[in-house]
Amino acid sequence: MRAVLVLYFKYFLLWDDNLSTVVYHTFVAVCYLTPILGAIIADSWLGKFKTIIYLSIVYTVGQIVMSVSAIHDLTDGNRDGKPDNVVVHIVLSMLGLILIALGTGGIKPCVAAFGGDQFEEEQDKQRSRFFSIFYLSINAGSLLSTIITPILRGLECGIHTQEKCYPVAFGVPAALMVVALIVFIIGSGMYKKVSPQGNIIIQVLKCISFAISNRFRNRSKSIPKREHWLDWAKEKYDELLIAQVKMVVKVLFLYIPLPMFWALFDQQGSRWTLQATTMDGHFGTIQIQPDQMQTVNAILIIVLVPVFDMGIYPLLRKCNLNFSPLKRITVGMFLAAMAFVVAAIIQTEIDKTLPTFPKGSQIDVKVINLDTENLTFSFNGNMQDSSIVPSLQASRYYTLPMDNTVNFTYGSTFKQFPVVAPSDKTRYTYIVRNTTSVEAVLDEDISKKPEQGSNAIKFVNALQENITVKINGASIGDILPFSFSNYTMVNLGVKKIEGSIAGVNCSLDSEKFGFGSSYTIIIKECSSSAMSVEYIEDIQANSVHMALQIPQYFLLTSGEVVFSVTGLEFSYSQAPSNMKSVLQAGWLLTVAVGNIIVLIVAGAAGLSEQWAEYVLFAALLVAVCIIFSIMAYFYTYSDPAEIEAQFDSDGKKKNKKELEAMGFEISDGPQSQTKM
Structure with missing residues (x-):
């Protein structure tokens, strides 16, 4: 659904780029904040299996509400294809997105942890392979969705008027979610289900809170210094819980820099998709929609996960290179930063092809000469800056203040006109000819x-x-002599232009239209033998090809493989047995914070140039990457199973003889137990 979401905001709800981006990232942030709620429900009351089922139902209902919200006939009383009350659609959309955020966020920490639960502690290799396959499966679904959902969006549907089919684009995922839920329930008897072990998140928070408050209460007393600040909770909590909280806090501290990666990664669904709307999506005989470019990420994931898992990582191990999980995460962050540098370079090329529209109280004016002799014109009576337009040709656009005049001259025939423009920040075109006198008509472009x-x-x-006039069979209507038609929108390709004058029909095939262009077409002749036209290009078609986005997608996806897959596995392997969902939720929380960072940085920076914003995000991630690499250098990996084995059923640490009998080597220093 996210593949088309930003375009739904922009083209159905008619929000601008910035508002669409803000709401998109707010939605994603909420999706990754709610995993905390899902983890609490799973670990405290329902267990992972039931939590997945119940919140998947909420997820599905939200998707159905989104589908209903996109039905343009819902409030289209006058049947013009536009909602009469867009507030209804906005309210339903927000309700649907809230339900989806609760559903998808609630199951996120449970699904990965539930999969990890199916393996025994000694099955590290199999569990690691599972997380790769798990991530591969997610992206296989992403590949299908980013191909199919934009196609469904591109269909036309409706009762009274035919519009883009967002209801089907949102409805099909809802139906497939129902199917997925049924399949999951059918497999119930095959799963290993770990029972909920109490409200562990609340316990963790209380333990941390008590340790901090106890430390400050006793700061002025002559009490011996304790090895770890969490040891100040020993007066109230058992040693096992404190040891488990230490493991969790150590990992969560390491997660602090990670949201910056997601701040860049999730922009492929917003800024990068909007970037693609200004590019040429023609791949041979196939036309790629801007939101379909996200398929590159999914395709590369499917290719690169096996390449890294079965090729690069084993090769590095054979070369005795220690490419540890934290080193992988660091490399992933650096690759994402490089992806945004490439995106900035591409954006500068796009900017060179984009038209410049008037700002402030200015207008743009161009002149088309419909006479057989050359036309000389100037603005504001300044004949020194006059320009000449040949017959049936157009001048360039001139940027002028609104209060202006224009002088038109054919040979010795001269006439001055006031430039009567209804509004500023707008483009206009004059058509001019000389019959008994100079005539001029101004039209808005x-x-x-x-x-x-x-x-x-x-x-x-x-x-x-x-x-x-008709174009591809669709009537443009009657055009009076020396007049403009209204605009009509056509897509890529060659179109058939047909004309009819007093029963005489004429036609011709147009030039091949590209993406995002604007033309004024002058009809010069229409007879039984021929039709002749002249093309005036007002706005250049998109000329920077979407294929140029592939390098930035390759770098970002490579970063994702070594960052995200590793992060899921690392979160599970470093979590205590009763806090798997908690640490998974903590990992997902970094995604939420990353999307919030997008909103803060983009808003605070206030950069007018998109390429500069890309460079800013890249620079911030490089800085964060350096900080994380320093933190990772001092991190020591834990084995939760070994640490928990040092405590008895009452949560107390076993004595020296018991630990030695279990294979631990005991010395007199702090944290001196090591496995022999």
């Missing part, structure tokens, strides 16, 4: 680049009679 691969086309009738 499109003042933003066409999106979703469309091209904006309007016609000018340079003939002496009315002409009826």
